[in-house]
Amino acid sequence: MPYKFSESLQNLRMSPIVSISEKVKTLSPEFKARTGKDFVLFQRGEIDLPTPAFIREAAKQAMDAGYTKYPKSGGEDVYKDAILKKLSHFNKAGNLSRENIIATYGGQEALELAFKLFEGQKGVGFAPCWSVILENFGPYCSTNFVQVPLNSDFSVDYELIRKELKDAAFFYLNTPQNPSGKLFTKEEVNRIVELCKENDVFLISDESYEYITYDGRDHFSPISLDYENIISAFTLSKTYSMTGWRLGYVVTRNQSISRLFRLGDYTQTAGVTTFLQYAAAEALSNIEESTRSVDSMMKEFTQRRNALCIGLKQIPGIEFDYPHGGFYLFPSFTKLIPEKLSGTARELYIYNKLMEAGIATVYGSSFGNHFADYIRFSFSATKVPVIEEAIERIKKVFA
């Protein structure tokens, strides 16, 4: 009997962030014993706030009301209708109907299906890039994924994109971006969509952090533009502290695609947990409660971002601008890395120094080929006093 296991499964890798967290579990007690202090965790993309009560209550009610039967293929009407309203008022995307929407298990399943759609073909996206694209979706779907670097100030080099799009099937855009915190402006999104149009390339738009923007800036959604071949992945995870609920959705004006997504989602999971879709509908529809919880989260995140930025700005050699979106800071440490270092020794140099000081971060090479001198700090689960403690430690490391 001749068998071999699927190559696409065998090519999958676990995110480096998972192994960093594992390492912290080992190092943490040693560090505590040696210094009497706790590890500072900047490595996770997890939010330390609870899911708002009004969403939990909606889940309980739907569960007790008997919405425990098989979900409708593609998603429950109540969820889709709430999504349509949200798309219209928040994303400024009109002229959409239930057929354009598919409920998914978080943004993850939405993006996995989008990559699956272009199995074996060429995709293009910016570096730095969310690690799951590189470790999971790319290998799973045998994507030839080409990274186009942002400039060192995270501005866009359109000529680089234009060159790569010529023989590509899709462009992957993540705004606000993980790990850079870059929020793509309306003008940038417009130019990227124009380039996709010109080259007949599909746009996969990952808007996981759409509600997390700073300094009065607004998120701009590609799906608001007049181009049929946009596939937009959304999630409730970051907006409502619902990472463990696994609730998201995908939106596309291209009905051939939404039909394939319905079939793909059905095949993989038979659909998204029915009563949780009712909770998701409440999260999106109850504007008053939703605004209150997002505002409160953003007040906290703004304080954390500012504490981290103000602190790190005091340390010569760490270079960055304030991030405009998301809950990550991605500074360059080039000036603090010995010039002669290269390869893995270089990639892990800053990360290891911080780890020794009881500070867990993610090294830049986790996010692709071009930003290996950078370090990702997530402030999603790190309160201001802990950030301030970390700053003091980092000062000592580089004193």
Next chain:
Amino acid sequence: MPYKFSESLQNLRMSPIVSISEKVKTLSPEFKARTGKDFVLFQRGEIDLPTPAFIREAAKQAMDAGYTKYPKSGGEDVYKDAILKKLSHFNKAGNLSRENIIATYGGQEALELAFKLFEGQKGVGFAPCWSVILENFGPYCSTNFVQVPLNSDFSVDYELIRKELKDAAFFYLNTPQNPSGKLFTKEEVNRIVELCKENDVFLISDESYEYITYDGRDHFSPISLDYENIISAFTLSKTYSMTGWRLGYVVTRNQSISRLFRLGDYTQTAGVTTFLQYAAAEALSNIEESTRSVDSMMKEFTQRRNALCIGLKQIPGIEFDYPHGGFYLFPSFTKLIPEKLSGTARELYIYNKLMEAGIATVYGSSFGNHFADYIRFSFSATKVPVIEEAIERIKKVFA
């Protein structure tokens, strides 16, 4: 730009059962207007009982306790530990640990990953066969899926299996079986596993209906046998009326496979909703409540099965034995179909006659190549008085 959509997505089909249910939605009001009576629904694999309260309460408690963060890769320890206990006492499968288990979105994701593992290779399974294998998993994973027919009394022809296993990667076994209601005996399972061993073929075991057995018969699990290359898919859907919760798990002694499944599940969905895993753990662990609810369900299903069987036995030409498991009856109507009919006209002949009488069923060709003269009746959501009403109508149809 050269693009084409993924063939494996394009080859997917929606189950005929979905279109039958759609058709019923249209026909039902017409039928009611004409006859004053309701449609009888025998087409669905959905259970009409509520999810037991103790499971709903466990979900609520876990949600409020803050288990709303990202799930652990592969599944929460509390869920895995409950599964291990259940495997030991119910499935008689010992010598397993957390590493052998992966939490999945129902049996569906477990089976989809199992088929994915053997992408592009040959699989073998019995006809009749669950339609999702034929319409979804097979095409999605480019499986060359060969159907080996059960005999007309649903006994096994081992020589047919032996021939087909020679160049196969896996055998798919579903016990108790959908749609036949066949419960494979310990001896049958043993001989099938021996054949797999001899041919170095993996066994994918689908045990969705494991708790639904009749007349004092016991379900026998392949995973209790000494063969490493068994992949067993389980679900809470049918045992606890939890079809809409999407909770299941896969078990294998082969740790290379469980590693690939962890990565595959993570890639597709980032894992199973955290607090729902706590509810699943309670469903499996609370033996007292669980036994009470399963017993009560089985009392009801037994009455329905008997009412349906006793009724149909009164109609000459409908041939079947009492099913030993599941909630389906799959009788042959060969003697009631005009001999000269063939093709689609033959396949839909009985189904259409029943549909005209306000009775929705599923035609046998939905379940593969070999049982086109058969009709599937599901009694999962049809109470005894409604079954009795249906019997009266069927008597008239074939009078």
